[in-house]
Amino acid sequence: MSRFNRDVFIAIVLLLLCGAFLTASFHIREIDYGILTPAAWPQIILVALTILSMVYLVQSLRRGTPPGGATPVSIKGVLEKYRNPLWCYALFLLFLLTLDYLGMLIGGVLFVFCLLTAIGGASKRNLITHALIAVIMIGAMWALFTYALGVIFPQGEIFTTL
Amino acid sequence: MMIDNIVAAFHELFVLETIFLMMVGVVAGLIAGGVPGFTIAMAVVLTLPFTFGMDAVQGLAVMMGVFVGGLSGGLMSGILTGIPGTPSSVATTFDGFPMARAGRPGFALGLGVWSSFFGGIISAILLVTLAPQLARIGLEFQQWDYFALVIFALTITASLAGENLVKGLIAGALGLLVATVGEDEINGVARFHFGNEALKQGFGFLPVLIGLFAFSQLLSDLEDRVKARRSLSEGGGVAVRIEHRKAAMTVLKHWVNLVRSSLIGVFTGILPAAGSSISNILAYDQAKKASKEPETFGTGCEDGIIAPESANNATAGGALITMMALGIPGDIVTAVMLGALLIHDIIPSPTFITETPVLAYSLFLAFFVANFMMLALQSYTLRLFVLITRVRMYVLASIILAYCAIGVFALSNIAFDIWTLFWFGVLGYLMRIFGFPLAPMILGVVLGRIAEQWLARSLARSDDLTYFLTSPWSLFFLILAAFSVFFPKYQAERGKRKWTLFYPAIFAMSLSVPAFMMGGPVRIVLGILLIALGVRSLIKHNANGWRVDPAASNAPQLREG
Numbered sequence: 001m002s003r004f005n006r007d008v009f010i011a012i013v014l015l016l017l018c019g020a021f022l023t024a025s026f027h028i029r030e031i032d033y034g035i036l037t038p039a040a041w042p043q044i045i046l047v048a049l050t051i052l053s054m055v056y057l058v059q060s061l062r063r064g065t066p067p068g069g070a071t072p073v074s075i076k077g078v079l080e081k082y083r084n085p086l087w088c089y090a091l092f093l094l095f096l097l098t099l100d101y102l103g104m105l106i107g108g109v110l111f112v113f114c115l116l117t118a119i120g121g122a123s124k125r126n127l128i129t130h131a132l133i134a135v136i137m138i139g140a141m142w143a144l145f146t147y148a149l150g151v152i153f154p155q156g157e158i159f160t161t162l
Numbered sequence: 163m164m165i166d167n168i169v170a171a172f173h174e175l176f177v178l179e180t181i182f183l184m185m186v187g188v189v190a191g192l193i194a195g196g197v198p199g200f201t202i203a204m205a206v207v208l209t210l211p212f213t214f215g216m217d218a219v220q221g222l223a224v225m226m227g228v229f230v231g232g233l234s235g236g237l238m239s240g241i242l243t244g245i246p247g248t249p250s251s252v253a254t255t256f257d258g259f260p261m262a263r264a265g266r267p268g269f270a271l272g273l274g275v276w277s278s279f280f281g282g283i284i285s286a287i288l289l290v291t292l293a294p295q296l297a298r299i300g301l302e303f304q305q306w307d308y309f310a311l312v313i314f315a316l317t318i319t320a321s322l323a324g325e326n327l328v329k330g331l332i333a334g335a336l337g338l339l340v341a342t343v344g345e346d347e348i349n350g351v352a353r354f355h356f357g358n359e360a361l362k363q364g365f366g367f368l369p370v371l372i373g374l375f376a377f378s379q380l381l382s383d384l385e386d387r388v389k390a391r392r393s394l395s396e397g398g399g400v401a402v403r404i405e406h407r408k409a410a411m412t413v414l415k416h417w418v419n420l421v422r423s424s425l426i427g428v429f430t431g432i433l434p435a436a437g438s439s440i441s442n443i444l445a446y447d448q449a450k451k452a453s454k455e456p457e458t459f460g461t462g463c464e465d466g467i468i469a470p471e472s473a474n475n476a477t478a479g480g481a482l483i484t485m486m487a488l489g490i491p492g493d494i495v496t497a498v499m500l501g502a503l504l505i506h507d508i509i510p511s512p513t514f515i516t517e518t519p520v521l522a523y524s525l526f527l528a529f530f531v532a533n534f535m536m537l538a539l540q541s542y543t544l545r546l547f548v549l550i551t552r553v554r555m556y557v558l559a560s561i562i563l564a565y566c567a568i569g570v571f572a573l574s575n576i577a578f579d580i581w582t583l584f585w586f587g588v589l590g591y592l593m594r595i596f597g598f599p600l601a602p603m604i605l606g607v608v609l610g611r612i613a614e615q616w617l618a619r620s621l622a623r624s625d626d627l628t629y630f631l632t633s634p635w636s637l638f639f640l641i642l643a644a645f646s647v648f649f650p651k652y653q654a655e656r657g658k659r660k661w662t663l664f665y666p667a668i669f670a671m672s673l674s675v676p677a678f679m680m681g682g683p684v685r686i687v688l689g690i691l692l693i694a695l696g697v698r699s700l701i702k703h704n705a706n707g708w709r710v711d712p713a714a715s716n717a718p719q720l721r722e723g
Binding site for chain 1: 212335339349352354356381382390560568569571572577580581584613614617
């Protein structure tokens with residue numbers, strides 16, 4: 001029975017995170033106006049988190065993998081299972097990276113259109129429906145925030161260069 | 163004094179714009195509560211960006227509308243499609259769906275709507291009468307007591323952890339850690355910015371919340387490729403006419419069940435971490451046990467709809483009592499509401515009602531009004547709900563994802579907030595996949611800075627740590643905190659292991675110590691009663707020979723039908 005399972009991996013990541021933050025906590029500027037220094041509270045939390053992560057690691061190691069062994073996970077399988085969430089993240093990341101250039105309105109419309117098409121399929125009928133949904137819904141939301149709530153969204157360099 | 167506050171609150175709340183916005187909030191809550199996959203907490207979280215530009219009364223009144231609407235919205239899909247819209251309406255489907263399928267959907271909906279309304283009103287009355295009384299105790303608190311109170315609130319994470327206590331506590335600690343990033347509010351020193359200028363300001367509370375909760379929830383809804391392309395109405399949702407008159411009379415005829423279930427709801431709400439998802443099942447179970455015809459439950463029984471629906475709406479009043487009287491969140495929705503108070507520069511604390519009485523009484527009134535609005539708007543919303551359920555899930559989710567980005571940007575007009583939303587969306591989704599509960603993390607984010615502030619104030623007054631144990635209220639909350647951490651373990655092992663036989667007795671007797679320290683005749687009598695309770699429990703177990711049954715089941719004795 002292998003002792004290494006998914007929980008062991010997460011526990012190790014948590015312990016590494018605690019290590020990184022504990023190290024960083026010793027570089028926080030020391031100012032002592034009162035009794036509680038700026039680093040004290042985070043260090044209390046980090047000590048608690050480290051102890052909890054160790055307990056989690058021990059629990060996970062004790063449990064090990066099931067007698068039949070863990071189900072092998074292929075990258076293709078993961079991509080297949082999490083296809084939709086991965087599309088969401090990828091397109092949202094693209095939306096964020098192009099926000100300064102495309103602006104909130106164009107970027108938002110393109111994000112919704114692409115996401116709808118990626119998940120819902122790209123038939124001719126779908127393309128038209130998705131385009132209409134994206135333009136109407138994002139346009140309405142953009143107008144509501146801009147004109148009713150007075151929010152100034154990034155206009156996008158594309159408008160200034162055109 | 164109370165009347166003056168109510169009059170002032172009346173003037174604040176009954177402004178045309180506020181009432182209109184509250185109505186929009188109630189409708190939004192009803193819809194969000196009705197669509198399976200969208201939770202009440204998510205609806206309240208997504209309302210926050212809109213309320214940012216409003217004043218505190220208006221913003222919180224709108225959120226109250228969403229909260230009350232959300233609690234009642236779940237019954238629409240539960241009764242019409244058999245799929246509960248939210249966990250708080252799970253038990254409603256046991257009898258609501260069979261009644262609808264038996265050809266009485268309008269009556270089933272009517273029972274649900276009127277039970278929700280009466281449950282809400284009963285809890286609103288208790289909220290107005292109990293919360294100010296409870297809040298008076300808060301005036302006795304010192305710095306140490308406040309810190310101990312927040313620590314107790316943080317131990318609620320143990321109860322919110324679900325099956326895995328360690329994972330829940332880790333999530334809570336991660337939330338506390340997230341709250342420390344950025345400028346320290348006491349000394350103004352930037353922490354954990356790793357050279358990034360934007361991180362020096364820390365993470366915005368709302369982008370973190372929306373990312374963790376809403377963003378990750380939407381992605382979970384889209385995970386199943388077949389379900390993502392399906393619309394809810396494929397489950398059979400149809401518009402029907404609600405039979406108001408007949409239903410209202412029936413609910414009033416079953417007033418014992420109504421009052422009992424509402425009280426179960428209120429007291430479940432007062433208990434930290436026990437929300438409407440528990441109260442509706444508890445009330446259903448009690449209604450079935452008290453019924454002369456328990457065999458009819460699950461076949462479309464009237465009491466089976468009245469009990470869960472009155473209980474889940476009444477829970478809101480209970481959770482608000484804890485939030486407003488003690489300044490600690492009773493559940494995830496009140497945690498978000500506390501966050502909304504922070505956005506409006508109001509620090510939640512036990513002095514909330516005494517220091518900001520107009521705002522507090524406006525919230526009481528808003529809770530009342532929201533229940534009436536829910537009653538009036540449910541029929542109209544039903545048509546809208548049926549329309550929305552024809553939309554495919556991936557379309558709804560994609561639009562809401564874009565709205566998350568727009569709403570988050572609108573808060574401070576900085577793109578970094580959308581990045582925060584994105585990264586916490588990733589984190590929230592990974593936590594869901596790996597079985598870490600999100601609610602404790604959100605509690606940690608909300609309470610982290612408050613805890614640090616009170617600790618700093620306590621230590622600034624005296625560096626003698628024994629004050630945390632010698633101050634009666636501090637000791638009281640620390641004892642509650644210690645027992646609260648082990649409560650889920652006690653619940654799971656009750657009657658199976660010997661230590662669980664001692665738990666209630668030791669708990670009661672420990673609490674008597676601060677009661678005696680507080681002094682005063684009432685508290686000393688209370689202390690004596692607590693000792694008597696503890697001794698009684700020990701004598702009872704001794705008479706039974708300290709018998710335990712390792713095979714006993716502690717799962718709720720509930721069956722569908």
